[in-house]
Amino acid sequence: MIRLDALLFVLLLLCALAVVTSQNEARRLFAELQDEENRSRELEIQFGQLQLEQSTWAMQSRIEQIASKQLGMRVPDADRVRVVPPPPASSNP
Numbered sequence: 001m002i003r004l005d006a007l008l009f010v011l012l013l014l015c016a017l018a019v020v021t022s023q024n025e026a027r028r029l030f031a032e033l034q035d036e037e038n039r040s041r042e043l044e045i046q047f048g049q050l051q052l053e054q055s056t057w058a059m060q061s062r063i064e065q066i067a068s069k070q071l072g073m074r075v076p077d078a079d080r081v082r083v084v085p086p087p088p089a090s091s092n093p
Contacts, residue, residue: 067073
């Protein structure tokens, strides 16, 4: 009977250690998950800011302003503009 009690006590200790270890691992993984979610939110904010910056840099008025001031370009007169039609589509794939 004493051997059975001792064996059950050792099994109880092992189970208790396993529970403590698994809870600790779960807490660590949860903290890591929250860190990654925060990083994800930061990256989404940064992506939105970069999209806004890209749209600002690509605005037609800004491009025209840089072309005229820095590059000395100007819009050609209407009589100097030629529209080139696209080539006919070939029927062969």
